[in-house]
Amino acid sequence: MVPGEALVQAGLSQKQSALRTASTEYCDKAVDAGWVKSNGGLAGLANTLINGITNDQSEADTYAARIGAADEAPALVLARIVSDSQAARAGLSGVSREAHTLLQETGDHTATRSDVMSYERALVRAQMAYRSFQSALGEVSARDDMDMDTAPVDKELGAFEDVIDDARETADRLADKYASVNTVRS
Template sequence: MRSVLLGVSLCVLAGCATVSVVPGEASFETSLSKGQSELREASNAYCDEVVQAGWVEETGGIASLADTLMHGKTEVAGRAGFYATRIGAETKAPALVLGRIVADSQAARIGLSGVTGEAETLLRNRDKNASNRADVMSYERALVRAQMAHRGFQEALDLVSVRADMDVKPIAAEIEQFAVMIDDARTIADRLAERYVAGGTAGS
């Protein structure tokens, strides 16, 4: 299932979201329910927020995304990443950097919570065809962005910690909460994907 979701995510960012994997799906997607539309809107809005807030670099391409998903790579080894550089993790006053990290992590976590709430609402829908390809792709794309943001926060914390003469455990705990939320959201994404596949198979 993970390889399926990887392909789905890459497909979204490559601009091939029009490919149909279930016969007759195109006609089904022309009459989307309100809940489905809200999940996609929330996911897309979160992806925009992650970039606009400066947590993740807008560019990077498919190869960078593949490394993020499969190997956890986000930046060139030995060089501070986009987020850490942007907030001055190696240069600015540690107290200011740490405050920025915790505030950004909290905002990213709250935003993802809202998107996941829409996904959970969709899962509660009793219609066996409630999940479709567009929902799965948009939600998975939001999770990829969240994962990239989390790694940026963690890297920045690691860099500033060596200079900070203060307890960074509360900040580390906040970032860990974000990581746990992402893991939980992945489980929901898997359930959405499974429901979508099962619904498509039943209707074929």
């Protein structure tokens, strides 16, 4: 192996790793911040099947319940939804920047299956977070003591939805690039 080749391969691996790292960090943040529940993978499914989860338990573990959408002051709940949506939107934008960087790369090793899967995983977490925010907004809006305009929250959620839509297109382009690289190799 020529030393120059090793450097090129390390550089490409590093860029791919940057997308996977950003995606993993985003997914972890979504769970840690309480925007989405950790699914626990197969172990979580097995635990649910063996021990069962009642509706009371699953409802108590929703984003809306965690931020007090049913009983906290509406202004605080709305501010929390906006703040969390802004953080989720900014995080997904950062992951998408890494994906765009990878899309600009040329050569055989520019998009791997792991890159595509990790980016799609981050996109799914963003969609789950968006639904959690919408659900919490619906819950607080339905309260009798709700007397605030939700237009600023709607505007922020609309901006987050736009970033999600852009990320879907980026995921499609990344998958196409991965498919084209593998077609050329075959």
